Amino acid sequence: MVAYFTRFTRRHLNAVRLADWGRPAIADHPGPVVVYCNHPAWWDAAVVVLLADRLFPARVSFAPFDAKMLERYGIFSRIGAFAVDIDSPRGAAQFLRAARLLLARRDAMMWITAQGRFSDVRVRPLGLKAGVAHVAEIAPDAVLVPLALEYAFWEERGGEAFAAFGAPILARDLLALPRGQRLPRLEADLTATLDRLSGDVIARDPARFDDLVAGTKGVGGVYDGWRRLRGLVTGRRFDPAHRAAALGKPAP
Numbered sequence: 001m002v003a004y005f006t007r008f009t010r011r012h013l014n015a016v017r018l019a020d021w022g023r024p025a026i027a028d029h030p031g032p033v034v035v036y037c038n039h040p041a042w043w044d045a046a047v048v049v050l051l052a053d054r055l056f057p058a059r060v061s062f063a064p065f066d067a068k069m070l071e072r073y074g075i076f077s078r079i080g081a082f083a084v085d086i087d088s089p090r091g092a093a094q095f096l097r098a099a100r101l102l103l104a105r106r107d108a109m110m111w112i113t114a115q116g117r118f119s120d121v122r123v124r125p126l127g128l129k130a131g132v133a134h135v136a137e138i139a140p141d142a143v144l145v146p147l148a149l150e151y152a153f154w155e156e157r158g159g160e161a162f163a164a165f166g167a168p169i170l171a172r173d174l175l176a177l178p179r180g181q182r183l184p185r186l187e188a189d190l191t192a193t194l195d196r197l198s199g200d201v202i203a204r205d206p207a208r209f210d211d212l213v214a215g216t217k218g219v220g221g222v223y224d225g226w227r228r229l230r231g232l233v234t235g236r237r238f239d240p241a242h243r244a245a246a247l248g249k250p251a252p
Contacts (some may be wrong), residue, residue, distance in 0.1 A: 001078050002053040005046045010215045013043075014158035016050055017209035019200055022164025022193070024055060025143055031141035032108040033059065033152055035165075036132045036186065038194060039113035040121050041151050047161050048111045051147075054212050059109040064095050095131050096138060100199045103139035110135075111147075114190070121150050121194060126187050133183040136171035143168045146190035148197040154204055158215050162201050166193030179236065 009016060026033055033056075037044070045063075052061045065076055067083040076081070085091040102108050112135075114128040121223050135142065146166035153159050166189050174182050200208045 001049060001075070005049050006213060009046060009050065009161075009213050012158060012215070013213070014154070014156040014160050014215045016047060016161045016163070016212050017206070017212040018212055019162065019209055021166035021195055022148070022166070022197065024165040024168070026143055026145060026168050029070060029143045029168075031106050031122070031143065032139055034103070034110045034112065034132075034135050034139070034142050034144045034171075035147050036112045036114040036128070036190065037147035037149055038121060038126060039041060039115045039118055039191065041118065043151060043161055044113060044178070045073075047149060047163060049079070051163060054111065054113070056109055059107050060105060061109045061111060063111040063113075064098070072073055079142075092129075092131050092134075098136060099135055100138040103135070103142060106141075112159040114186075119150055121198065124191065126191060126194075128187045128190070129182060130183055133174070135188055136174045136182065140171050140175060142171040144171060144174065144186065145169075146186070146193045148190065148193040150197055150201055152201050156215075160201075162197060162209070163212075164193055164197040164200075168192065 037048075048061075048063065052059070060080070062080040062082065063076075064084040065073075067080040067085045068087075070077055070083045082102075084095045084098070099110060103110060111134055114132045115126060116129045119127070132144075136144065145168045148162075148164045148166065149158055150162045152162070152169060169185070169189065174185065177185060
C-alpha cells in the first residue's frame with residue numbers, strides 16, 4: 001500500500017511537504033503514540049500512510065475508520081484500520097474498546113482524524129470528538145501529538161499536501177489536568193499547529209518544507225512533449241516545472 005500510494009500521489013499531486021519546524025519530537029518515547037489530526041480532505045488517509053512509512057517505520061500503525069466507508073475501502077482493514085460506527089452512540093464505546101487493546105502494544109501508533117468528519121481548515125473551533133481525550137485514560141503511557149494537514153494549489157498543475165506535527169503532550173500530563181480541560185487543551189494545541197502551518201502555506205515558499213514525495217511536474221501530454229522536443233532541437237535543458245520558468249531558470 002505504501003508503494004501504491006507513493007505512485008498514486010506522484011501522479012496526482014505535485015508534492016507532499018512536511019514543514020521544517022513540524023517534524024515529530026517523539027523519537028525517544030518508549031510507549032505508544034497517538035497522533036490526532038484535522039480532517040480536511042479525502043487525501044488524508046493516503047498522506048497518513050506515507051507519513052507513517054517515512055517517519056515511523058519501526059512502529060505498527062492503526063486508525064479508526066468510519067464503518068460505512070471501510071465497507072467501500074476494505075483494503076484499509078488489512079493495513080491497520082478498524083471500523084467505528086460514527087453515526088451511532090455506541091461508536092465511542094467501540095473506539096475506546098479497540099484503542100485499549102491496540103495501545104497495549106508499546107510500539108503501537110494510532111492515527112485519529114479527531115474531528116470525525118470532513119471540515120475546512122479555516123473552521124474554528126475545530127470541534128474535536130471527545131474520544132481523543134479519553135485515550136489518555138486507557139493508555140496513560142502514551143504520548144499524544146497534534147498533526148496539522150492542509151492542501152493547496154501553488155504554481156504547478158497538481159495540488160500540494162502539507163503536514164506539520166505540533167508539540168507532544170504525555171498522557172500522564174494530560175490526565176493531571178481537570179477532566180473538563182483535557183479536550184480544550186488538545187484542541188488548542190492542534191489549532192495552534194494548524195495556524196502556523198497555514199502561515200507557511202500562504203507564504204508559498206518551498207524552502208520552508210521538506211518534500212517527502214515529489215510528484216510529476218508540468219502540464220503533461222502534447223504540450224510538454226512539444227516543449228521537450230523543442231529543447232532537444234535548440235540544445236536547451238527542458239524543465240517541465242512551471243516554477244522553474246517563474247524563477248528565471250532556462251526553460252523553453
